[in-house]
Structures are given as C-alpha cells and as structure tokens.
Amino acid sequence: MKTKGGIRIAIVGVGNCASALIQGIHYYGPNRHNEEVIGLMHESLGGYRPSDIEVVAAFDIDARKVGTDVSRAIFSAPNCVVKFEPNIPDSGVTVRMGAVLDGVSEHMANYDEKRSFVRADAPEPSREDVVAELRRSGAEILVNYLPVGSEKATRFYAECALEAGVGFINNIPVFIASDPEYAARFAERNVPIIGDDIKSQLGATIVHRVLTDLFAKRGVKLLHTYQLNTGGNTDFLNMKNQERLASKKTSKTEAVQAVAKARMENEDIHVGPSDYVPWQNDNKVCFIRMEGHAFGNVPMELELRLSVQDSPNSAGVAIDMIRCCKLALDSGVGGVLAAPSAYFCKHPLVQYTDDEAYKMVEEFITTHSTEAVPA
Numbered sequence: 190m191k192t193k194g195g196i197r198i199a200i201v202g203v204g205n206c207a208s209a210l211i212q213g214i215h216y217y218g219p220n221r222h223n224e225e226v227i228g229l230m231h232e233s234l235g236g237y238r239p240s241d242i243e244v245v246a247a248f249d250i251d252a253r254k255v256g257t258d259v260s261r262a263i264f265s266a267p268n269c270v271v272k273f274e275p276n277i278p279d280s281g282v283t284v285r286m287g288a289v290l291d292g293v294s295e296h297m298a299n300y301d302e303k304r305s306f307v308r309a310d311a312p313e314p315s316r317e318d319v320v321a322e323l324r325r326s327g328a329e330i331l332v333n334y335l336p337v338g339s340e341k342a343t344r345f346y347a348e349c350a351l352e353a354g355v356g357f358i359n360n361i362p363v364f365i366a367s368d369p370e371y372a373a374r375f376a377e378r379n380v381p382i383i384g385d386d387i388k389s390q391l392g393a394t395i396v397h398r399v400l401t402d403l404f405a406k407r408g409v410k411l412l413h414t415y416q417l418n419t420g421g422n423t424d425f426l427n428m429k430n431q432e433r434l435a436s437k438k439t440s441k442t443e444a445v446q447a448v449a450k451a452r453m454e455n456e457d458i459h460v461g462p463s464d465y466v467p468w469q470n471d472n473k474v475c476f477i478r479m480e481g482h483a484f485g486n487v488p489m490e491l492e493l494r495l496s497v498q499d500s501p502n503s504a505g506v507a508i509d510m511i512r513c514c515k516l517a518l519d520s521g522v523g524g525v526l527a528a529p530s531a532y533f534c535k536h537p538l539v540q541y542t543d544d545e546a547y548k549m550v551e552e553f554i555t556t557h558s559t560e561a562v563p564a
C-alpha cells in the first residue's frame with residue numbers, strides 16, 4: 190500500500206517543539222516497519238503517515254536560526270530538546286525572518302544567550318510578505334509555535350493564514366480557535382483551524398484531567414488540587430514573565446475545571462507553570478496533589494510526580510493535528526475542527542471529556558478518510 194501525497198506545512202517558531210516535530214517526521218520514516226512503531230497514536234491517519242509531512246517554509250526571529258537551513262536551525266541554541274533523530278539531511282528550506290511584535294519578552298535579555306532568544310537584525314516581513322511566502326512555498330497548513338504571551342504575533346500569523354487560505358494549527362494559549370469571532374472568520378473563508386494550546390501525549394494536563402474525571406465518576410468530592418510544573422527550556426524561561434501568563438493559566442486551569450464534577454472555587458485549584466530550573470533543560474517535572482472526601486465523608490489524598498521530555502511529548506499530537514487538518518482540506522471542510530480541537534488541545538471552543546473527545550476524533554478520521562492509494 191502506497192500512502193497519499195505529501196502534506197506541506199509552514200512553521201512559525203523553530204524552537205524545541207518544532208525540532209521534536211521535524212525529528213519525528215524523519216524518525217517515523219517509510220523504512221520504519223510496523224512492529225518498530227512506538228509512541229504514535231496513529232501510524233497511518235486517513236492514509237497519511239508522519240513522513241508524508243514536509244516543511245516547506247519556516248519563520249523565526251533568532252539570529253542563530255534565521256538564514257539557516259531548517260534542518261540545522263532545529264538544533265541551534267537555545268534549543269535543548271533531546272536529539273532522538275540525528276540523521277536529518279538539509280531540507281533546502283531556509284528559515285526566514287519573522288515579524289517580532291510581542292514574541293520576545295524583555296526579561297529574556299537578562300539571561301545568557303545560550304539560554305535565551307537573540308533577536309536577528311534582518312528586516313521584518315510585512316503581512317503581504319508572509320502571505321506571499323506561504324503562497325510561493327505551496328504551504329497548506331501554518332503551524333504556530335510562538336512563545337506564550339505572543340498575542341499580537343499570533344494574531345498576525347493567523348491573519349496571514351486566513352488571507353493565504355492555509356489551515357492554521359494553534360499550539361499556543363492565545364485564543365484564536367476558541368474565540369467565536371475568529372472561529373466565524375475561519376468558517377466564512379472555509380479555512381480549517383485546530384486549537385488552542387496543544388495537549389501533550391502524556392503530559393500534566395491529560396493526567397490531571399483523567400484523575401479529576403475519575404474522582405467525579407467514583408463519587409469522591411475533590412476539595413483542593415494543585416499542579417506545579419518545572420522545566421529548563423525557553424518555554425519555561427519565557428513564562429517567568431507573569432504578564433505573559435494570563436491565557437496559559439486560563440487554558441491549563443479550565444482544562445481541569447471542565448471535567449470536575451462541579452466547578453471548583455478559584456482558590457481551591459492552582460494549575461500553572463511554576464518555575465524555571467535551567468539544568469532541567471527540556472525535562473519537565475509535574476507534581477499533582479488532589480485532596481478529596483470519599484465514602485462516609487472520609488478524607489483521602491493523591492500525590493503524583495510525572496517526568497517527561499517536554500517537546501517530544503507534544504510532537505506526536507502535532508503530527509495527528511496536521512494530518513486531521515489535511516483530511517479537512519482534502520474534504521473541503523473549513524472553520525474550527527471541533528473533534529481534533531477537543532482531543533488535541535487544552536482550550537478548544539467546546540470542551541468534552543477525553544473519552545468523548547477520543548471517540549469524536551476517531552469518528553472524524555473515519556468520516557474524512559478516503560482509501561489510501563494502492564501501490
């Protein structure tokens with residue numbers, strides 16, 4: 190069986206997540222046989238394999254990435270993601286200068302260059318320039334990996350996607366797919382969008398949600414809970430600036446609130462990025478505590494520690510989001526893709542439990558799949 194043609198994507202923000210995604214596209218190449226495929230939710234999704242994804246354009250603002258082949262930019266400082274696929278040939282795609290806007294927090298300047306962003310001095314593109322590059326490259330989907338708090342920059346690139354008519358995948362907690370006005374505009378233009386804020390494969394959010402759902406289903410009243418996260422990548426460094434965190438906190442907290450039996454008082458639930466620990470690099474450690482009352486109103490407690498490599502943890506989910514977006518493009522479906530957004534993102538337009546969202550996304554894949562092309 191031969192798979193369908195490629196899926197051409199453009200990336201904004203060639204950081205650790207983009208690196209893990211591109212490494213994954215090569216790692217799960219055509220020569221990796223079925224029995225070796227570990228870590229994917231779907232090996233083939235609607236006839237598309239991970240290696241069908243091709244990066245045709247990329248934007249960043251870091252001097253060590255702009256002007257560099259994207260295959261080398263993904264291993265440039267300050268990226269610190271684990272190198273699980275070192276054999277990545279040059280792609281012929283050069284990272285282009287992006288529009289900086291609010292992408293770079295001022296506090297980053299107080300940290301060593303190997304840990305923080307270094308702004309390139311190349312001229313910034315206008316919206317027309319970005320739209321022209323999306324069209325020239327033949328990109329079908331624009332994948333947003335900007336730093337948390339990039340409100341203006343995310344809107345800028347979302348407008349470019351709308352204008353160029355390319356699908357938009359919003360991995361970050363700036364509310365676009367979950368904003369009814371943007372949702373309506375993507376629907377009007379019949380451009381598919383999935384968002385907001387990618388939910389990692391086995392990360393803090395899904396674990397906290399599943400446990401919260403379990404408390405509800407097993408009749409245990411959840412009284413207090415926290416989720417503390419530490420990490421040492423630029424995502425965590427960026428999030429030291431509390432002013433950039435409002436939407437991240439909302440996204441992460443609402444993801445848990447949405448599956449609680451009853452909405453908890455704000456002071457009984459604390460969910461957030463908690464600190465930047467440089468030596469952890471891309472290792473994210475999450476501590477969850479849940480206190481409740483069970484049968485007979487008797488107290489119980491649960492404590493959990495989860496340790497993951499942050500960026501690879503999101504890349505498989507991104508690969509499935511890209512393939513679902515492509516299925517929508519193939520089927521001529523535009524607007525917010527409700528099922529993929531609910532299953533793959535923390536802050537969709539409409540929240541469902543993970544069980545419901547899982548069933549919905551599998552149905553979406555079946556509905557929009559056409560048979561793979563026979564060899």
Ligand SMILES: NC(=O)c1ccc[n+]([C@@H]2O[C@H](COP(=O)([O-])OP(=O)(O)OC[C@H]3O[C@@H](n4cnc5c(N)ncnc54)[C@H](O)[C@@H]3O)[C@@H](O)[C@H]2O)c1
Nearest residue numbers: 202203204205206249287288289292335336337361423503
């Ligand atoms: N598991 C996960 O890793 C995970 C989960 C959920 C959400 N996210 C979100 O995904 C986003 C990307 O995460 P990351 O770890 O790759 O971050 P990162 O800091 O490694 O990468 C961000 C990249 O964006 C670039 N950039 C900054 N401003 C820009 C602009 N205006 N235009 C173009 N490029 C710009 C930076 O130079 C950097 O290369 C973050 O917002 C993060 O919170 C990640």
